[in-house]
Amino acid sequence: MELNEVKLTEQMAKVFSIAEQECKQRESRCLMPEHLFLGCLDGGSYPIKEAIQKSGLDIDSLKNSCNHFHENLSLVICEPIKTPFCQSTKLVIDQAISYMRNYNQIFLNAGHVLKALIKSGHTDRVLTPEQQNTFLSLATVSRDMYLDLSGYCPQKQLYKNIRMVRNEDVERLNLFIKEEFGARWTETIKQAVERHLPSIYIAEDQSGDIIGFAAFDTHQPGYFGPMGVTKYKRARSIGESLLHVCLEGMLRKGYKEIIIHQAGPIEFYEKACNAKVIPLNE
Incomplete structure (x- = not known):
């Protein structure tokens, strides 16, 4: 046990x-x-x-x-x-x-x-x-979740070393994703970069190594995700900070309501931003 x-x-x-x-x-x-x-x-x-x-x-x-x-x-x-x-x-x-x-x-x-x-x-x-x-x-x-941004207030960023991805980051970002989570998100990220979508953020440690990422508008407009943090850096507010950086970006883009796509840790999003699980139709 x-x-x-x-x-x-x-x-x-x-x-x-x-x-x-x-x-x-x-x-x-x-x-x-x-x-x-x-x-x-x-x-x-x-x-x-x-x-x-x-x-x-x-x-x-x-x-x-x-x-x-x-x-x-x-x-x-x-x-x-x-x-x-x-x-x-x-x-x-x-x-x-x-x-x-x-x-x-x-x-x-x-x-x-x-x-x-x-x-x-x-x-x-x-x-x-x-x-x-x-x-x-x-x-x-995993379930899709809904978040009303009309009353959202930008949060204090708990982890500071977060920035928008640059072209020179793409190869090592895809390597990070593949090593940490498998290949399921690499094509999504690659296509988003090719479409010049400025909606991918990375978190780095003090050495400049990628330890997490988050994105929006990669699946379709108004959708948050995917997001991931290296297993050994979780529960340190990095994921929460990446989430709020993206939510602020979506707010600036004019979104009033968004979908968190296929949220696995549902309780995390309920607590971090008061997102709600979307009920399934009969």
Whole structure:
């Protein structure tokens, strides 16, 4: 178990807190997958709430139907969670951490845990296959988000060494993106530069090495993204600063409302700029 080496989003910390309360109320010896699932439902993000509504899930009935399954109850203690885990919960958390790392992220969120719970079969007793697919398609994937810029006020830039990309930066920027995130964004950036779009910014360290980038209008006008910061420099306000530099640029360009394209860390954008997840149509 590597949970003590992982950062938790605020919502994920809330999920664990609710799960521990469920465990205590049910007088369980340890925190089980069903407690974790109830924590995700009660403490999760907007996409989870949207999935609850669209799947027709009755939370009260779900809680009443939850039964304890006492197989494999050897206990595991893992800081910072005080309640012991059963082995099944340990495996779920390990799988969630694996998803987090596969997405090249450093914060464990409720989407990672929910996906691990569903994929490992721990929701089979309480969700139909259709309901499970609804949760997977709405609550465990990247989503477009909406931001109204009409009331946006430029923020104090926390990380100062950010500037617009120049032609001589393109090759090393694409190398940085490929090494850190794979080749999925390199063609987008290359085409944006070829179209002479002044909408790509880079963050550099004191040695002049690129440690992050952000862009807008690369997919289509009024769209923010992509953005990425090297894994070893995250949680230092670099991504937040890149975001606000771009938002100010979009504001100057006359945009009143924008779309954050395929936001992976939804909670980051909710907190950084009060962006809202765009509900999916029926």
